[in-house]
Amino acid sequence: MRTLKFLLRKEFLQIFRNKLILRMIFALPVIQLILLPYAATYEMKNITLSVVDHDHSEYSRKLINKFTSSGYFILTDYSATYNQALDQVENDKADLIVEIPKGFEPDLSRQNETIIFLAANAISGQTAGLAVAYANTIIKDFNNDVRTEWIPQSQLNTIPVIEITNSNWFNPLMNYKDFIVPGVLALLVTLVGFILSSLNIVKEKEIGTIEQINVSPIKKYQFILSKLIPFWILGLVVMTIGFVISFIVYGIYPEGSFWVIYLFAGIYLIALLGFGLLTSIYADTQQQAMFIAYFFMLVFILLGGLFSPTENMPDWARYLTYINPVSYLIEVMRMLVLKGSSFWDLRFHFLVIIGFTIVFNGLAIFNYKKTV
Amino acid sequence: MLITEKEIVIKTDKLTKKFGDFVAASEITFEVFKGEIFGFLGANGAGKTTAMKMLIGISNPSSGNAQVAGYDIYKQTEQIKKSIGYMSQKFSLYEDLTIKENIQLFGGIYGLSDKEIKSKSEELITKLGLNTEADKLVASLPLGWKQKLAFSIAIFHQPKIVFLDEPTGGVDPITRRQFWDMIYEASHNGITIFVTTHYMDEAEYCDRVSIMVDGVIKALDSPENLKKQFNAKSMDEVFLMLARGAKRGE
Numbered sequence: 296m297r298t299l300k301f302l303l304r305k306e307f308l309q310i311f312r313n314k315l316i317l318r319m320i321f322a323l324p325v326i327q328l329i330l331l332p333y334a335a336t337y338e339m340k341n342i343t344l345s346v347v348d349h350d351h352s353e354y355s356r357k358l359i360n361k362f363t364s365s366g367y368f369i370l371t372d373y374s375a376t377y378n379q380a381l382d383q384v385e386n387d388k389a390d391l392i393v394e395i396p397k398g399f400e401p402d403l404s405r406q407n408e409t410i411i412f413l414a415a416n417a418i419s420g421q422t423a424g425l426a427v428a429y430a431n432t433i434i435k436d437f438n439n440d441v442r443t444e445w446i447p448q449s450q451l452n453t454i455p456v457i458e459i460t461n462s463n464w465f466n467p468l469m470n471y472k473d474f475i476v477p478g479v480l481a482l483l484v485t486l487v488g489f490i491l492s493s494l495n496i497v498k499e500k501e502i503g504t505i506e507q508i509n510v511s512p513i514k515k516y517q518f519i520l521s522k523l524i525p526f527w528i529l530g531l532v533v534m535t536i537g538f539v540i541s542f543i544v545y546g547i548y549p550e551g552s553f554w555v556i557y558l559f560a561g562i563y564l565i566a567l568l569g570f571g572l573l574t575s576i577y578a579d580t581q582q583q584a585m586f587i588a589y590f591f592m593l594v595f596i597l598l599g600g601l602f603s604p605t606e607n608m609p610d611w612a613r614y615l616t617y618i619n620p621v622s623y624l625i626e627v628m629r630m631l632v633l634k635g636s637s638f639w640d641l642r643f644h645f646l647v648i649i650g651f652t653i654v655f656n657g658l659a660i661f662n663y664k665k666t667v
Numbered sequence: 668m669l670i671t672e673k674e675i676v677i678k679t680d681k682l683t684k685k686f687g688d689f690v691a692a693s694e695i696t697f698e699v700f701k702g703e704i705f706g707f708l709g710a711n712g713a714g715k716t717t718a719m720k721m722l723i724g725i726s727n728p729s730s731g732n733a734q735v736a737g738y739d740i741y742k743q744t745e746q747i748k749k750s751i752g753y754m755s756q757k758f759s760l761y762e763d764l765t766i767k768e769n770i771q772l773f774g775g776i777y778g779l780s781d782k783e784i785k786s787k788s789e790e791l792i793t794k795l796g797l798n799t800e801a802d803k804l805v806a807s808l809p810l811g812w813k814q815k816l817a818f819s820i821a822i823f824h825q826p827k828i829v830f831l832d833e834p835t836g837g838v839d840p841i842t843r844r845q846f847w848d849m850i851y852e853a854s855h856n857g858i859t860i861f862v863t864t865h866y867m868d869e870a871e872y873c874d875r876v877s878i879m880v881d882g883v884i885k886a887l888d889s890p891e892n893l894k895k896q897f898n899a900k901s902m903d904e905v906f907l908m909l910a911r912g913a914k915r916g917e
Contacts, residue, residue, distance in 0.1 A: 301775030309763050503757035510723045510753040511776050512745060 302521030550635025569655030706873030811842035
């Protein structure tokens with residue numbers, strides 16, 4: 296116990312003396328939480344629109360108006376032909392082409408149907424998909440307007456119409472920030488727990504001080520604990536700062552219990568610290584450790600559902616997310632912050648993360664040797 | 668310094684370390700007596716550090732036996748670690764801690780009480796003349812001072828044996844002389860000194876020296892006897908005679 300006290304004092308002295316790391320620990324949550332949610336948004340505004348209007352009728356003008364007044368589209372170009380509009384797409388001046396055929400108005404009024412041609416720049420599938428979806432909604436809306444204009448009120452009621460309405464649970468305004476902020480919080484905890492801890496141990500290897508530790512009577516568990524405890528505390532401190540910032544900047548206050556959040560994050564941090572320790576055992580230099588850590592962080596984040604929902608992934612990728620500890624924290628954070636889930640709702644997540652804790656730390660302790 | 672009652676503190680028997688096909692240390696057998704300064708000589712790559720690492724319990728031998736401070740190097744490494752001090756080739760105090768903090772840390776690790784740490788660290792700082800620097804970071808000290816401090820910390824807990832791995836590498840001649848004065852003092856206080864070096868003038872300061880060539884101990888005796896045996900004027904000549912046949916080295 297006494298040895299551990301001395302070792303912990305050393306670690307804290309070193310951490311608080313390293314001004315750069317200390318500043319990073321505070322700057323990281325502030326910058327990530329303020330920048331990321333604004334930058335990484337799924338909402339599309341300012342989709343550039345090129346219109347090819349062969350009809351030049353009142354109705355075609357009405358339709359175009361509907362596009363421009365929706366707030367999602369900016370009309371950047373009026374082309375005479377489809378090929379001209381395509382040039383605009385090629386020059387990156389337009390994301391979506393709407394081609395209104397000749398005879399749009401007469402066809403609509405006489406034959407009761409007409410065809411509008413939509414073409415989207417699908418370099419980014421996501422932009423294209425959203426642009427087409429918005430356009431569909433606008434055209435459907437336009438269609439309804441036309442129908443109400445023509446069909447007398449009395450007749451309208453006799454046509455059975457199934458209308459679909461949505462209500463968005465847990466994030467009623469479909470606010471993307473509410474979705475991304477808990478994920479960023481999970482990311483912060485991971486960064487501190489995994490990268491800082493692994494670099495710290497490798498640093499001792501690199502400068503040779505670990506040899507001095509290894510020839511001393513310090514027990515394996517004392518050394519490991521002296522490395523884990525400070526970063527465990529730091530991880531939770533960073534998370535706390537993160538919660539304060541998300542409340543001040545976004546007004547996000549967890550629906551669920553803070554006890555459950557901290558309990559889960561606390562266990563999660565032990566798992567990730569074990570993984571960091573494992574990394575540091577196999578890396579001899581900070582450069583190697585940084586590279587390993589970077590590799591895993593990237594995979595963890597991309598397969599963790601921070602930006603893209605794991606449900607959208609192909610099966611093989613979804614199976615990978617099951618062995619990705621970060622995806623559990625992201626999910627739990629969202630469930631706790633947005634949905635207000637209880638401990639009992641998260642029992643499965645708790646079990647899995649405890650499993651990770653045992654496996655990572657078991658491997659780390661088993662592989663850590665005081666010999667060279 | 669002559670030892671009358673020869674208490675053995677290190678005893679090795681055909682200690683061997685192999686890395687694959689490479690035999691870094693081959694069947695090393697020797698004894699070190701209490702309170703003596705035992706010089707462990709050899710060119711670069713002769714296997715000195717490998718042999719030392721086995722003795723201090725951070726490298727497992729491939730075969731052979733050894734006892735350090737009366738403890739078996741296979742089964743009782745933790746007891747060995749309590750009884751020895753070690754100063755490595757690489758400077759290994761914490762540069763981002765102050766002199767005082769380093770002393771306190773290592774004092775604490777070796778189980779000294781707070782009172783002991785306090786009184787002994789003040790004594791040590793005064794002895795080293797570092798009173799004004801005590802609260803400065805170790806990183807700010809010149810190399811010679813760092814080495815003296817590292818040695819003082821290695822013997823701070825009064826170990827039975829202290830292992831010094833090329834402690835004076837890169838240090839100026841005056842500091843080296845002072846360093847050896849500190850080694851004599853420690854030896855006077857009953858601490859056995861096990862020191863590797865390739866400075867032959869330092870070999871003359873040792874009570875006994877062993878000379879290792881290509882992983883094998885080629886000679887072991889007091890500097891006087893070795894000089895007589897090889898009919899040489901200095902340890903330098905003795906060493907050159909033995910090491911000339913070496914195949915390894917840089």
